[in-house]
Each structure stands twice: as C-alpha cells, then as structure tokens.
Amino acid sequence: MADNPDDDSEYRTISRYRDRIVEGPILRTLIWLGIPPMLNQLVTIAYNVADAYWLSSYSELSIVAPRQTRPILMLFQALLNALNAANLSMVSQYIGSKSFKEATYEASRFMTVAVASGLSLCMLLFSLRRYIFTTILSTPEEMLNYVLDYSAVISIDVFLNYIVLTYTTLLQALGDTRRPAFINIVAVTVNIILDPFLVLGIGPFPRLGVIGAAATDVMGKIISISAMAYIFMKNYPEFKIRLTRNIDIEWIRLVMRIGLPILATGSMNGFAFLLQLRIINMLGVIASAAYAIGFIIMDIADAALWGLTGATAVMVGQNLGAEKEGRAREIALKSALVVFLGVYVGAIILYPIRWTLADVFADDVDIINEAALFLQMVLPSIAFFGLFQVALSVGRGSGHTLIPTLIGVFRLWILRVLLGYILAFSMGMGSFGAWLSLAISNFIGGILSLAWIKYGRWTKAVIKRKRIAKPTSF
Secondary structure, three states, rough: OOOOOOOOOHHHHHHHHHHHHHHOOOHHHHHHHHHHHHHHHHHHEEEEEHHHHHHHHHHHHHHHEEEEEHHHHHHHOOHHHHHHHHHHHHHHHHOOOOHHHHHHHHHHHHHHHHHHHHHHHHHHHHHHHHHHHHHHOOHHHHHHHHHHHHHHHHHHHHHHHHHHHHEEEEHHHHHHHHHHHHHHHHHHHHHHHHHHHHHHOOOOOOOOOOOHHHHHHHHHHHHHHHHHHHHHHHHHOOOOOOOOOOOOOHHHHHHHHHHHHHHHHHHHHHHHHHHHHHHHHHHHHEEEEEHHHHHHHHHHHHHHHOOOOOOOHHHHHHHHHHHHHHHHHHHHHHHHHHHHHHHHHHHHHHHHHHHHHHHHHOOOHHHOOOOOHHHHHHHHHHHHHHHHHHHHHHHHHHHOOHHHHHHHHHHHHHHHHHHHHHHHOOOEEEOOHHHHHHHHHHHHHHHHHHHHHHHHOOOOOOOOOOOOOOOOOO
C-alpha cells in the first residue's frame, strides 16, 4: 500500500477496475480483459485481409507494399514499444498500489515523449524511404514504386500511431480494455468500407491503389485519437493528460531501466526483420509475394494471441503493485496455456485449406504454390510463437524485460537471419530453408519463454511507492 494513499472516492472508476483485476478469478478476469482487444484484433485482421484482397485486385504485386513496409514500421516503432512497456508497468503498478495521482502524472510524461518522438520519426521515414527500399532492402524493381508510394503516406501513420498506442496503453493500465477496443473496431470498420472505393476508384473516388490503402489507415488513426481523448475527458476527468516539462532524471532512469531492453530488442528486431526481408527479396519476386500472402493468413491463425497477451501485462502489473507475487505468476502460466491452445486451434483449422487461402490473393500458380509451402512449414510452429509473446507481456507488466529481450534477439538474429541465410544460400535450400528457419525460431523461442515464465525472477515490482511532484504544464 502506498504512503498516504489517494482517496478512493475521487478515483472510484479506476479503483473499481483495479479491485477486479487484483481480487477476481484469474481466468474469468483474463477473458474479461482480453476479449475486447481480441475482437479488436479480429476486426484489424479482417481489414488486413480485405486490404490485401483489394490490392491484389488492383495489381497482383501491389499486395507486397504493406509487408515490405512492415519491418521499417517495426524499427520506427521500437521507441514507442519501449515507452509503452514502461508506461504500462509504472502506471498499472501505481494503480495497483492505489497511488492514483502518481499514475496521472506518469501519463502526462509518457504522452509528451510520445508526441515528440512520433513527429520526429514521421519526418525521418518520409525523407529516407527511397534509400531504405532500394539500398537496404533491395526491393524488387517490379514492386518498388508501389512500396515508395505506400510508405510516403504511411509515414504520417507513424506519428499518429504514437499517440493512439499511448492512449490505448493508458486505458489498458487502468483496466479499461473495452473502450479502446471498441474505438479501434469502429475506426477499422470505416477503413474496411472505404478501402475498395479508394484503392479501386469506385464511384466518384479516384483510383489511388496503394496510396488509398495507406490513406484509410491514417483516417482510422485520426478517428481513434479523437475518440480516446474524448473518453478521458468524459469518463476519467480526474485522470488529466497534458504535455509537460516535468521530465526529471530519476524518471528517465526508471524508464530507461524498463524500456531499454524493449528498445534494444525492438531495434534489433526491426533490423533483423529488415535482413530477413532482404533475404526473401534476394530469392525473387515469387518468394516475396508468397511471404506477404503467408503472413496475411498467419495473422488469422494467431488472432487470439494479441488480446490475451495485452490482458496478461495489465494483470501482472497491477498484481505486482498490490504485492501479490504468487498470483502474478499464476496469471502468467494460465495465460500461456490459454494462448497456446487458442493459437494451436487456429493453426489446425487453417492448415488443411492453405492452398485455397493462398489462391484468394494470387492468380500466379508459382506464387500460390510457394505461399502454400510457407504455410505448411510455419503454421505448426505459431502456437510456440504465442508463448514468446506471453513472455514479452509478462516482461511489460512486471518491468523485468531483459530475459524476454535476449530470447527475442536469439530467435531473430541467430535462428531467423543467420540460420535462414545459411539454409537458403550456403546450403542451397532456397525458400524452403528460409521458411524452415522461421519455424525453428518459433519452436525454440517458445520453449525458452515458457521456462522463464515458470522459473524466472520477475515477480518483484519496479515502482517506488511514494509521492512525486505534480508536473508543470506548457
């Protein structure tokens, strides 16, 4: 319990969520928190699938633009992931200890840094995109213009995404997973409706192709920001978020302690995915297209993953803040079991129909065959990838992020990039070797993650339960 705890009556809504998370039945609470973001993820996947379908109708090769851009977005989002790991663990633990005012002060600091960082990276991506895709990624010439056009618009999405995910993380730290999920569902539904009109030029709309696909993403982010800002003003008026100059050395040190491993793994992951994509691009247009199609279908199989892992982080953080270490570990283990089974069922359903699914997004027989081979190799491993994601969420909630970071570095750099290159080129296995390395990385990463969840020393809160100075607004 914090010194001089805040008055519960002033923070009644926040306190009600907190009590359910630290006292309620674990599985029921996990599902209660996880279902809304899971539905959110399902709608997002539906949008990605629809987006890919309309792009393939516009041009078969334009379907690669989002996947070619994905590693760059991962790299540029590494800082956001680090900030939000610290954001979630610190804010959720303050709420768990009933230090509600301290939680509101932290929120202002994180939003300030997010706005400044997102704007800087937006401008950087727009300026460097041609160099990135020609020199670093060696994007095949046949698809280069699609990728450049898409990334020009999506650079705006980088900035807006920093704000959206900061708002989302704060609401999740409060235990409110329903409202951000509902908002995103509405935003993505708008995207789905507009997508064919802007991509294909239906009716009075211009035929924009990949630019239209990226523009709908930007529109969705604007809707989400507006709605979540309204929610904080209306439903959490005591939780005031503002830009602030009160970012001191002690705060930076704690954020760096929690976030640096996440930043390191995010940056290294981003570079690893860049190199992995370069390897795929070196294998040719067919492999690049199959890679994009394969991951679209993989996202369907692991839809259960993202909602439940987010709920895990919130529950771990608040229970550690409430000094319930044993309950926090039980939460992590039960979450690992539920996620593993959920993703495994998804993989079982999709595996027999992998040829049919690949045929939806391509007409070229060679691309269809290669995408089916990708799914044959990788689908059986994705339940183990789910265990790795649970470990990352436990790290986010607890603030102990180093070990999941090291596991992530090993699975990407050693097993995906180095082993993938050796299998594909040195041993002459081609795309089969690249797909095999993906599967191996998932299996080994999942086993190591489960061992850390069960036996790792992560059940100690990172916060100091004391008052901090109120931030000064601009």
